[in-house]
Amino acid sequence: MVRLKNRYYLCEIIPTGEKKQGTHLVGGFTERLVFKAVQKEVQDLHGDYGQGVLMGSFSVSYLNPDTNMVMIRAGRDYHRLVGSALPLVKKIGHQEAFLRTIHLGGTIRSCQKFLIKHNKQFVKSATEGVDVADPEVKEQGNG
Amino acid sequence: MAHPCELNILCDKNSGNNVEDRVKMALSLGYEVIVMNNFIPEFYTKKKKKGQEKTVPVPEASEIKIPEHIWKEFKKRYKNIQQCTRFTTVITDAAQMHGLTKQKELKGYDITAVQPTTEKLFHNCCTSDDVDIITFDMTEKIPFKIKRPSINKALEMGIHFELTYSPAIRDPTLRKHSIRNAIKILTVCKGKNVVLSSGCERAVELRGPSDVANLGILFGLNEAQAKEAVSSRCRAVLLHAEARKTIRGTAVMKVTPVVDISQKLQSSTESQKNSLQTTSELMPDESDKSDCNGLKEDRRTGNVSESSFRKRLHEKDTDFQFEDTVSSVSKKSKTVNVVDS
Numbered sequence: 029m030v031r032l033k034n035r036y037y038l039c040e041i042i043p044t045g046e047k048k049q050g051t052h053l054v055g056g057f058t059e060r061l062v063f064k065a066v067q068k069e070v071q072d073l074h075g076d077y078g079q080g081v082l083m084g085s086f087s088v089s090y091l092n093p094d095t096n097m098v099m100i101r102a103g104r105d106y107h108r109l110v111g112s113a114l115p116l117v118k119k120i121g122h123q124e125a126f127l128r129t130i131h132l133g134g135t136i137r138s139c140q141k142f143l144i145k146h147n148k149q150f151v152k153s154a155t156e157g158v159d160v161a162d163p164e165v166k167e168q169g170n171g
Numbered sequence: 172m173a174h175p176c177e178l179n180i181l182c183d184k185n186s187g188n189n190v191e192d193r194v195k196m197a198l199s200l201g202y203e204v205i206v207m208n209n210f211i212p213e214f215y216t217k218k219k220k221k222g223q224e225k226t227v228p229v230p231e232a233s234e235i236k237i238p239e240h241i242w243k244e245f246k247k248r249y250k251n252i253q254q255c256t257r258f259t260t261v262i263t264d265a266a267q268m269h270g271l272t273k274q275k276e277l278k279g280y281d282i283t284a285v286q287p288t289t290e291k292l293f294h295n296c297c298t299s300d301d302v303d304i305i306t307f308d309m310t311e312k313i314p315f316k317i318k319r320p321s322i323n324k325a326l327e328m329g330i331h332f333e334l335t336y337s338p339a340i341r342d343p344t345l346r347k348h349s350i351r352n353a354i355k356i357l358t359v360c361k362g363k364n365v366v367l368s369s370g371c372e373r374a375v376e377l378r379g380p381s382d383v384a385n386l387g388i389l390f391g392l393n394e395a396q397a398k399e400a401v402s403s404r405c406r407a408v409l410l411h412a413e414a415r416k417t418i419r420g421t422a423v424m425k426v427t428p429v430v431d432i433s434q435k436l437q438s439s440t441e442s443q444k445n446s447l448q449t450t451s452e453l454m455p456d457e458s459d460k461s462d463c464n465g466l467k468e469d470r471r472t473g474n475v476s477e478s479s480f481r482k483r484l485h486e487k488d489t490d491f492q493f494e495d496t497v498s499s500v501s502k503k504s505k506t507v508n509v510v511d512s
Contacts, residue, residue: 128200
């Protein structure tokens with residue numbers, strides 16, 4: 029048996045819509061919405077061929093609604109088709125947002141490791157200069 | 172992908188007040204060098220009859236930079252960031268190339284970029300000393316053929332070609348045009364010296380470095396070239412710009428180690444020794460002439476004044492004084508310059 033190889037794009041959703049008065053931005057992204065948005069761009073850019081080739085492997089395998097991190101799976105042979113469509117996403121659901129690729133991994137595990145590292149760094153930079161009494165807060169990483 | 176750069180953030184006054192938003196977005200996406208671009212389509216025209224020159228006032232480079240107090244706040248948040256300035260113009264006439272060197276305000280800008288409109292002007296731009304980037308209007312068809320010889324010249328000079336990606340994100344029809352233009356350029360230059368930048372009008376049109384590299388693959392670059400086009404090629408542009416400003420009017424002396432010279436002198440045969448004696452007795456005028464020839468040769472090969480330096484060593488006796496020869500060579504080069512001009 030030959031293993032079916034995949035590639036995983038680890039992306040951050042960056043909402044760009046206008047802020048409403050007093051409230052901060054509404055998240056509400058779901059795996060289904062992200063999948064539909066990317067699929068539409070693949071259809072626009074690569075047409076039926078792109079759709080057909082990716083049909084078996086293309087899916088959104090993880091989404092963290094708190095940190096807006098999303099992991100998109102694609103077959104290894106054709107992952108470039110997804111990769112080139114990712115920067116063209118402008119809208120997810122009804123909300124204006126775009127995706128920022130931060131990592132391209134071969135396994136879910138490697139992406140998880142990267143994400144933990146990334147989040148730790150983010151917490152570190154965000155709490156720089158702030159005295160954090162609880163050491164557990166520093167270790168927090170929403171892997 | 173180390174040290175990604177964003178080479179094109181438009182900030183002329185027509186583009187609105189959201190420059191800070193765009194810079195903020197670019198920094199949050201992970202760019203380390205931000206280049207503020209001042210795009211003025213026509214800045215220099217020459218009247219045919221009177222021969223008078225008319226120039227459009229170009230704002231000083233410091234005016235388009237992000238103000239100090241805001242930049243300091245950015246610097247607290249993001250480390251190792253840098254901002255530069257760039258001037259871009261459309262070239263419709265050969266006289267405008269001349270204007271690039273004449274205008275005083277332009278000297279304050281770090282990078283000079285041009286957008287040629289005809290094949291001849293494109294060739295002029297490729298061979299010019301005053302250009303760092305050649306850019307194209309990606310929203311329309313490129314109105315001329317791009318030929319290999321001019322591209323070769325540009326590669327030799329270290330001039331880079333810019334592809335802007337924000338039209339591709341903005342609109343599907345513009346996307347078709349930009350892919351077509353990109354492929355047209357890339358088939359000729361084979362992916363060498365290509366820079367990817369945004370040229371965005373809104374913060375929404377900016378993308379992260381790895382996404383831009385993905386778009387580069389869509390444009391026809393290969394994986395390594397696409398990554399380079401966002402990072403190391405952009406650095407090369409900045410270095411080229413810096414070198415262009417500093418290198419004019421200076422001579423570079425390459426000094427060979429003393430050990431080599433002594434070995435050479437030892438290895439020289441008796442016949443050469445005889446010739447040494449004869450050359451030392453030569454009239455000064457003739458030695459001058461020989462030096463001039465040597466220097467001219469050097470200019471052509473780019474191997475600056477090494478051979479003439481050695482020549483002089485042979486002419487002199489073994490107990491030569493090093494500084495003396497250096498100063499005399501530099502004097503000679505001055506006289507040569509006078510003769511040339």
